[in-house]
Amino acid sequence: MHSAANAQGDLPAADAPTADAATADAAPTAAEDFDEQLDALSAETLRGRGGLKWAITQPGELAAWIAEMDVPMAPPISAALHRSIDDGAVGYLPPAAAEAFAGAVARFEAEKFGWNVDPDAVVPQADVLAALELAVRRLLPPGGKLILPTPAYMPFLSLPPLWGIEVLTVGLLPDPEASGGYRLDLDGIDAAFAAGGALLVLCNPYNPVGKVFGRGELAALTEVVDRHGGQVFADEIWAPLVYPGNSHVPYASTSAAAAEHTITAVSASKAWNLPGLKTAAAIVTGTAGRAAVGELGDFAAHGAALPGLVANTAAFNQGGPWLRHTLRYLDGNRNLLAQRLAGLAGVGFRRPDATYLAWLDLRAFSAPDGTVRGTPIGAYLRERAGIVAVDGTDCGAPGFLRLNFAMPRPLLAELADRLATALDDLPRTA
Numbered sequence: 001m002h003s004a005a006n007a008q009g010d011l012p013a014a015d016a017p018t019a020d021a022a023t024a025d026a027a028p029t030a031a032e033d034f035d036e037q038l039d040a041l042s043a044e045t046l047r048g049r050g051g052l053k054w055a056i057t058q059p060g061e062l063a064a065w066i067a068e069m070d071v072p073m074a075p076p077i078s079a080a081l082h083r084s085i086d087d088g089a090v091g092y093l094p095p096a097a098a099e100a101f102a103g104a105v106a107r108f109e110a111e112k113f114g115w116n117v118d119p120d121a122v123v124p125q126a127d128v129l130a131a132l133e134l135a136v137r138r139l140l141p142p143g144g145k146l147i148l149p150t151p152a153y154m155p156f157l158s159l160p161p162l163w164g165i166e167v168l169t170v171g172l173l174p175d176p177e178a179s180g181g182y183r184l185d186l187d188g189i190d191a192a193f194a195a196g197g198a199l200l201v202l203c204n205p206y207n208p209v210g211k212v213f214g215r216g217e218l219a220a221l222t223e224v225v226d227r228h229g230g231q232v233f234a235d236e237i238w239a240p241l242v243y244p245g246n247s248h249v250p251y252a253s254t255s256a257a258a259a260e261h262t263i264t265a266v267s268a269s270k271a272w273n274l275p276g277l278k279t280a281a282a283i284v285t286g287t288a289g290r291a292a293v294g295e296l297g298d299f300a301a302h303g304a305a306l307p308g309l310v311a312n313t314a315a316f317n318q319g320g321p322w323l324r325h326t327l328r329y330l331d332g333n334r335n336l337l338a339q340r341l342a343g344l345a346g347v348g349f350r351r352p353d354a355t356y357l358a359w360l361d362l363r364a365f366s367a368p369d370g371t372v373r374g375t376p377i378g379a380y381l382r383e384r385a386g387i388v389a390v391d392g393t394d395c396g397a398p399g400f401l402r403l404n405f406a407m408p409r410p411l412l413a414e415l416a417d418r419l420a421t422a423l424d425d426l427p428r429t430a
Contacts, residue, residue: 218258
């Protein structure tokens, strides 16, 4: 089926990903088998797996909220975990596993993104939030504030206040010419540093809008940060999930100045679907960061789990073919969603350049506070259409919806149909 937008050449067909994705190296599992295995999964089967994404849904609901994928596990990761468990390797983290993990991270960053990372700069973490807490606790001076561009990953808004840290939010600026349809408000970030901000959170690629930053924008940001003697926490856990035609640039790789003021968080958790294994890495390239890690000693890596390091090491070393299949499938889903949404008047959507998150502008259907008939629009869509997604208010953007499209394509098609029906019942407010 071809939409009008596709007929005009604006959108590729869902089953015809971009040339780079379609011609990727063959993986151990054929692309057709990968697709068939994923397409065959029903909502009931996924609910029965017990993972959080589907476990909180009711029969008839479709899970599109938390950032988990419904894909099968990559065979190299499965094999590595089975070997580890069979060997009884479930104790505390030994130095050899940490060294293997650090080496895998460094090789991946060098081969994939051209960033030469010293393995000694790689510190195991439980997840990106643990890495953020490391940065907040050790790099923020007394009374220092956290600067957060919005819309943002939900815990970045909610957790720092629980740690006693004030958050200064700076909204992204709409820009149809920029990746993701947004650019950083550099003047706003400059003002936030002047108002007491000391640590900036940079999500690169950007959750939830799917933005991929170019070198020019990153260099301009570095100038602002350095002008104020600030620090940066770069969340780059989505970096492997960048679609053809775009390139991820690690922020700390752009200059010596950027490296000096940055702690970078990376992980295989998003690209290889391993969030429950609780492993990430903080790549600590700055003097202040290295001093903080040195003070903590072994406690700097507290919370990182040995099975997670085993899985992440396998992903970075051997997971490339599986990742290419997954990215190709996600590219098809991205295209399908764009085709379906193109025909819905009032829905603002731009295909993300990275991640598997769709950022939908539904302000034409909601009140200024993001509600529909007094109900948050996310809750309305759950009640009316059985779509479980993230309300934009939780990201700091009322009237928007964050939708996870990393699901079997037949379920995504059903979700798009449900969304169209539910929105068709609403009057346009703008």
